[in-house]
Amino acid sequence: MEATKLVRMANQISVNWDYGSDKAKAVAGVVDHLRRFWNPLMLDELAEHIAVGDAELSPIAEQALNELIEERRAAS
Numbered sequence: 001m002e003a004t005k006l007v008r009m010a011n012q013i014s015v016n017w018d019y020g021s022d023k024a025k026a027v028a029g030v031v032d033h034l035r036r037f038w039n040p041l042m043l044d045e046l047a048e049h050i051a052v053g054d055a056e057l058s059p060i061a062e063q064a065l066n067e068l069i070e071e072r073r074a075a076s
Contacts, residue, residue: 003049006042007057010034014061023060030064043068 010030017029034043047069049055050062057065 001042001045003045003054006046007049007055007061010046010061010065011056011058014058014064018060023063026060027064027067030060031067034064034068040072043072 013033014026014030017026017033019025019029043065046055046065050057050065050069055062
């Protein structure tokens with residue numbers, strides 16, 4: 001899947017989980033959604049896109065994806 005589409009999807013998910021001042025709850029919701037519904041290959045592709053600095057992610061989506069990336073690194 002195209003990386004820009006993955007960025008757009010991650011940003012849309014973060015908007016749906018944005019609880020105003022409760023950023024931790026929003027990030028947790030995005031992490032949960034990505035874990036449950038995204039194929040690991042999608043996460044890998046977006047992680048590569050983030051690594052080169054091209055991703056225009058919302059702060060919530062960026063934090064959620066960074067948490068997932070770290071979690072996946074620790075598990076491997």
